[in-house]
Structures are given as C-alpha cells and as structure tokens.
Amino acid sequence: MLSAPVTPHAVGAGVFVAFEGGDGAGKSTQARLLGDWVGEQGREVVLTREPGGTELGRTVRDVVLHGDHVTPRAEALLFAADRAHHVASLVRPALDRGAVVLTDRYVDSSIAYQGAARELACAEIRDLSLWATQGLLPHLTVLLDVAPKQGRARRGDVHDRLEREGEDFHDRVRRGFLDLAAADPSRYLVLDGDKPPEELHEAVVDRFRRLDQARAS
Template sequence: MHENPQPHAGLFLTFEGGDGSGKTTQARLAAQWLSDTYAHDALLTREPGGTELGQHIRQLLLHGDDMGPRAEALLYAADRSHHVHTVIRPALSLGRTVVCDRYFDSSIAYQGGGRTLTPKTIRDLSLWAVDGLIPDLTVLIDVPARVGAARREGEPDRLERAGDDFHDTTHATYRHLAEQEPERWVIVDGIGTIDEVAGRVRAALVDRLGARVTTRAQGRS
C-alpha cells in the first residue's frame, strides 16, 4: 500500500482523542483561528457523518444495534472512503485547509485497539479505503479515559457504553500511535480550560507546520 499516492495542494489536519477529550471543540476553534488569523480557507468536517450518506452510517454506528467488530470496521471504512472521495480530496485539490474531527486513527484506536481486531488490520483497511491519503499533521488531545468519561453529558452512545477497559485501551493505543509516528503526530495536553488547550493547539500548529500555516497571511488584504 502506497501512502499519499496523489499529492494535495491544501493542508490536511486531523484531530483525535477519546470521548470527552474536547477534540471536537478544539478542531472547530483551530479551523476558525486558521481562517481568521492566517487567511486559510478552512473546511471543518468530521467522521463519521461528514456527508449525507455518512449521517446515515453515523446513526447506525453510534445509535444502532450492537454489531460485530468486522461489520463496525467496514462501516467506518465505507463512511471514510466516501468522505475522502466527495469532500476531503476535492477541497485539498483546490488548496483549501481541511480540519477533520476524527480520521482513520480513530478506527485504529477504537476498532484496532479497543476491539478484537489488530491495529495493522484496521490501518491497512483504512488506507485502502482512502487511497492512501495521510494527514499532514494529527493533533491528539490527550486526556485520560476516566477524565473524559466524567466530562461526557447526555445519553451515552454505543461506543461510550463500551466500558472503562475499552476506553483505557483506546487511550493507550492513541498514545502508542503518536509515539510510533512522531513526525505526523503532536500530543497536546487536554487538561485545563478550553482557552488554555486552544492556546497549546495553536502553538503546536505554528511550531510543527511553520510556513505552511503562517505564509497564508500574505494573502490577506
């Protein structure tokens, strides 16, 4: 499997983290900051559910009946493949910045770590589904699983009900992924206020991406 077989003109950023980590809020704030501060034409999207088809798949995955780990993995891969084909790659080809709340690393951590499938199996499936598209940078909002669980509100979804052991393993898998691929990942401490964490994210983006972030400011009038 070749990774990134089709180079893209835009910037592809993904946000990862366990349930309750705050990654959704931080992805939104980062996209807004990039647009406001550096004139990025930022597209904020998510998985699962970043397309109309994906909304139906998301409902099945998070609120449907229990399913086997292979069926679950295949549904995530189907959603991701359609999302990349119809939303992410077209935006990147136009030079846009895409900020995605979850990507294939979520599947590796949840289905390949928390479930009975292996991380390699899920990574291979995911790379095939997205034709090898790898993020330029993946931001892990790092929060212990039990802290994330205490933050969650409302009725838990199917994955949130999976239990402490599942979420502890998922968190450990995320950490392992980031440590194994440090050139792509940055770990951001997710403990603190929303503004404190957002400041760490912004500093990490500038530090790790440098000119790819800041030179967009030249296009501002």
Template sequence: MTSSSPATPDSAPGPGPARGLFVAFEGGDGAGKSTQARLLAGSLLAAGHEVLLTREPGGTPIGEKLRSLVLEHGQGEVDARTEALIFAAARAAHVAQTIRPALDRGSVVITDRYIGSSIVYQGVARGLGIEPVRDLNVWATDGLWPDLTVLLDVDEGEGRARRAADDAVEDRLESESDDFHRDVRTAFLDLAEARPDSYLVLDGRRSLEELSERILAAVTRVLEARP
C-alpha cells in the same frame, strides 16, 4: 489489547501530496476534540485561510446515515467487523467527496477523527488487529494521511466525567466500559509515540485557551514550512 505493533501505522504511500493542509483531531470520547477543532477553524478563517471543518463518521450525506447506523443505539447487534467496515465506508465517501476536493483547492481541512480512530477503536479495543484495520482504511482513502494529527489526551475517568456533565445520551462507543476506554487511550498514545514527527500530543486537562494557542502555533508552523 492486540499484540500487533503500531510502529508504522501510516507507512503506506499515498497518491501524492495535496495542495492544502490536512489536520486531524484524535482522542478518547470527552477529550475536547470537537471544541478545539472549531476553535482552530475560527482562528485560521480569521487569518484569511480557506477552511473546511468536518467530522467522522459523517462529512457527506451517506456518511451521516452510516453514522447513525454505527453509533446510535437500537440498531441491533453490530459486530466488530461490521463496525470497522461501516467506518471505512463512511471514510471512503468522506475522502472522495469532501476532503480531497477541498485539499486540491488549497484549503485547510480539519477533521474531528480520522483513520487513527479506527486503528484504535476497532483494531485495538475491539481486537481486530492494527494491520488489518489500517490496511482497510488505507485502501478506502487511497492512502490519504493527515499532515498533522492533534491528540488530546485524557484518561477514561476524566472523559466519562465530561460526558456526564454534558447531560447527553452516550452513543454506542461512549457507553463502553472504562476498560475499553483505557485501551483506547493507551493505543492512541502508542500511535503518537511511533510517529512523533506527525503528532502533537497535548494534555486535554489544560485550559481551552492554552490548548487552542498551542494547536494554532503548531499548525502555523506546518503551514509556514510548506512550499
């Protein structure tokens, strides 16, 4: 793991507040992010909110193509810097074409992964360094950070067991070693510890119902506190 400190991973200022609410789900592979993101979107829609549910890499036509390049097997060698740049390029398109326009309309935007994943996977687990990866992504997104990041925490063994139970072929990152996924988990927890005001950390082993209730309650509090 890199020795760089994650104490201020999202300290760079953005271009100003958006009208909507931006929620990111983070965590290791198999933590349950996609499921909880869908449940949150459904609950907010039922409550009358305009909601955009999206994912990374992806969320745009070019993002989905870049997703296949960086995650699918059979693309040849993808070194760490190339990997980081592909994720940042997909994120730049995602923010410019999808996320920021929705926020400007007043929507609640829910994304499955965001900048935190790049800081953790490429900055820490790949050893590129937290600050270079963070700065690259701040530039790519024009400084847009989530209002709330939900971190679902499971250890590497639990994550691998869940992925095996899904009976799906693991992508390039999912198929990395347990040591890699252990570094990912530790780095996510470090980011959350450094910014407790903007992170909700939950034990991913809890029931779907308990997790969804706690996430909805936290998002509702943030919505109610906004002007």
C-alpha cells in the same frame, strides 16, 4: 502491536489536520477554534467529522453509534466505507483547491477503537483505511489525551453505543492512540486534554503555523 508508520501524507495544495482522542477529549472544540483562527487569516476552512461529514456519513453514524448491536468487523467495515466516501467526495477536492481541512476523527480512531479496543488486528484495520483513502494521511494529527473517567464525566448522562462501553475498552482506546503517536511522532501533537481549552488552542495554532511555514518553504 503496531508496525512502522506509513506514508504518503496528504497531497494537494491544502493542509489536512485530524483531531483525535477518546470520547470527551475536546476534539470538536479544538477543531472549531482552529477553524475560526484559520478563517480569520482569510483562508478557506472545511470543518468536518467522521462519521457524519457527508450525507452517507450521517447514515453510517446513526447505524454504528445509535443503532442496535453491530459486530466488530462490520463496525470496522462501515467506518472504512464512510471514510472512503468522505475522502473522495469532500476531503480530497477541498485539499486540491487549497483549503485547510480539519476533521474530528480519521484513520487513527478506527485503529484505536476497532483495532486496539475491539482487539482486531491493528495493522489490518490501518491497511483497510489506507486502501479506502488511497493512502491519504493528515499533515498533522492533534491527539488530545484524557483519562477515560474524565472523558465520561465531561459527556454527562448521554452516551452513544461506543461511549457506553466499559472502562477497560476506553483504556485500550487511549493506549492505542498513544501507541500510534509514539510510532510516528513527527506527525503528531500530543496534548494533555485536561488543560484549559485556550491553552490547548495556543499550542495547536503554534504547531499549525510551523507546519504551514515548513510547507511553504
């Protein structure tokens, strides 16, 4: 399904970390916990999300997650447009000034949701996002893996347009994420999202420290 991993990775003096996984996996919690820890070290942290990290992103989020039906290709293009603006206006400037940027979802979500789950060509979705971001990839992608039933139970009774999709759809999302991690293991930290948040946070901090040390040496 997926071709060979691509580079370049993130550039600039900062560190770029993406949190990925199915709906209800705990991405927002782990991004916030890492952000708190990094901030305690005296470093600038930019905590953001896709879509919704910018004013344009909030408009796109309302359209694709809370609006009426959007065709799969239009959905992919809307996410890519948001990502292009997000990177150019927020992510790259923050990295250039040395900040640690933590994003809840990035390129891999488009590949998993619009590529694998919507059954569009994963390579085309990947290439679209790489064009939109001028090839920007995270230094580290934290993948929180949970079964779709578990994610649905965590979300409760409130679901957006994508969350309302059937279990087969979310199974394809999960497989899409795991395929991406298997294709480029050096960039991923894959964690069992069923584990306690504190235990997951310790694993994320440990990997972040090692990444930071490697970049400094």
